[in-house]
Amino acid sequence: MNQDIRRGLLEKIADLHDVPAGAYNIRENGESVRQNTEEITIETKTDKPGINIIVKSGTKNRSVHIPVLITKTGLTEMVYNDFIIGDDCDVLIVAGCGIHNTGDEASAHDGVHSFEIGKNSHVRYIEKHYGEGNGSGERIMNPEMTAHLAEGASMEIESVQIGGIDSTNRKTVITAEEKCEVLLSERLMTDGHQDVVSDTEIILNGADSKARINSRSVAKGNSTQLFYPKLTGNADCFGHVQCDSIIMDDAKIRSIPEICANCVDARLVHEAAIGKIAGDQILKLMTLGLTAEEAEEKILNGLLK
Amino acid sequence: MLRLQNVTFTVPQNEKGGKNTILDDVTLDIEDGSYVVVTGPNGGGKTTLAKVIMGLVKPDSGRIFLDGMDISSLDVTARSEAGISYGFQQPPRFKGITVRDLLSIAAKRKLKKEDACHLLTKVGLCATEYINREVDTSLSGGEVKRIEIATVLARAETSKVLIFDEPEAGIDLWSFHRLTKTFRELHEESNCTIIIISHQERIISQADEVLLIADGKLSLRGKPEDILPSIDDVEEKPCMVEMDK
Ligand SMILES: Nc1ncnc2c1ncn2[C@@H]1O[C@H](COP(=O)(O)OP(=O)(O)OP(=O)(O)O)[C@@H](O)[C@H]1O
Ligand SMILES: [Mg+2]
DSSP: OOHHHHHHHHHHHHOOSSSOSSEEEEEETTEEEEEOOSSEEEEEOSSSSEEEEEEOTTOEEEEEEOOEEEOSTTOEEEEEEEEEEOSSOEEEEEEEEEEEOOSSSOEEEEEEEEEEEOTTOEEEEEEEEEEEOSSSSOEEEOOEEEEEEOTTOEEEEEEEEOSOOSEEEEEEEEEEOTTOEEEEEEEEEEOTTOEEEEEEEEEEOSTTEEEEEEEEEEEOTTOEEEEEEEEEEOSSEEEEEEEEEEEOTTOEEEEOOEEEEOSTTOEEEEEEEEEOOOHHHHHHHHHTTOOHHHHHHHHHHHHHO | OEEEEEEEEEEEEETTEEEEEEEEEEEEEEOTTOEEEEEOSTTSSHHHHHHHHHTSSOOSEEEEEETTEEOTTOOHHHHHHHTEEEEOSSOOOOTTOBHHHHHHHHHTSOOOHHHHHHHHHHTTOOHHHHTTSBSSTTSOHHHHHHHHHHHHHTTTTTOSEEEEESTTTTOOHHHHHHHHHHHHHHHHHOOOEEEEEOOOHHHHHTOSEEEEEETTEEEEEEOHHHHHHHGGGOOOOOOOOOOOO
16 A cells, blocks of 8 residues: 555544554555554454454553555445443544545445443544545445443544545444443535435433534535434433534535433433524634635634534 | 725615615714724614724725725725724624634734733633633623624734724623723723724713714714713604504
């Protein structure tokens, strides 16, 4: 793989400038390079493509990087990654996928991620998707994620897709037991003829659990976005869904938040807003000396920050 | 000197045509470094006048000069560069942009924490609580308004004309007190021309000069002590709505 392209992709999807510290598994065109540590073991699955990432109980302040890079046109892969996180852990997991497609055949990565998070563990999971290359071949990513949080566990998910992916169908289901906290933030920007479907469900089964879904997006060109964020409360819990989208050009956005309470003590709220950039926002920034284009960029970057 | 020459602004009255005159052939000069308060009845045209100066509203006719240069054809950005600043009567909010980001944009440099704090103190905000907050709907009306004023203050060093549109609106007594002091200091310490649109006697009384705008016209100008008593004389306008029979 061309080293410049490799470096560029790694920086975009994992903020990596070098080999990461700690455990990692870098998958390039289907081949993996990896490093295990005392506390974190990564092993290849024997029954299907993919890896198991096993984090020992009590592992604190450690990170795992598992970026996926594709530069071959026509490469399509389906990968299963299982994360087994012990009790009382505090770990950062940086996933993400970069596709550089200069050919005319579609390149696709479909990742199926499943998490089992032990009691009182905290996981921060960052997933960035990025595509580039001037070929006519499509860049496709269909990530699927399921997670189960044991009592007292918490998970922060940051999913970012701000350029170059032609088609995405994302599905996420998270189930949480007592005293859990789930924070899911999604940042999305689409342009041209890109299409995204994002289907997210968080199910709060245990008392004293909290969940927030915060989705912010910008749709430009002829792109389309479809959101189905759903929160289900089956116990004394709190949940909040917030979706904010800026629509531009000839784009189309549908946002269908759902809250579902199956317990009298569940408190669930949803808010969804779609609108173009307000004219007075642009004008205000112009009075501070920005051009109309710079003002627009500031506003979009702010929203997607 | 800021000069407006025969500025007229109209809006269409209804689908059938006809025009409403919002600014009616306004001509006025404002001396460099002066502290001027623009007052007058609601709907009189004060905000429109400020927007015309900033370039936010394009007049039908008339010209605007800043230090002899005709700025009539400059857009908002260019007028900002030329040295005009305007604090909105109803400031917009920005999701994802922090108070410090916004002040940094205004100051045209990444503001150090102390600098941002200094600006916020001038508008009576406790800086440490605010600089990292987003300028979104979570801020109260009075908070947003004071941050808006701070964005104009951040430009004082590089601006020639600072226009504040009803800075007192929605602001508590304590912050208002701080604000009047800020305006006085600004007047003493900077060379900027300060134009404040206000309905507050306290602010009016500390001005060098007061302009009364009513019905789209400059109807009176003079020293605060001469203008304030005459406000009682402004005639009440009868309601012009025609009732359905
Ligand atoms: N774009 C517009 N379209 C229609 N009417 C307008 C427009 N802009 C201003 N007006 C009208 O022009 C008049 C003057 O408005 P302006 O906002 O300048 O008043 P003001 O003196 O600032 O009032 P206030 O003290 O309430 O702030 C008002 O009657 C307003 O309704
Ligand atoms: Mg006004």
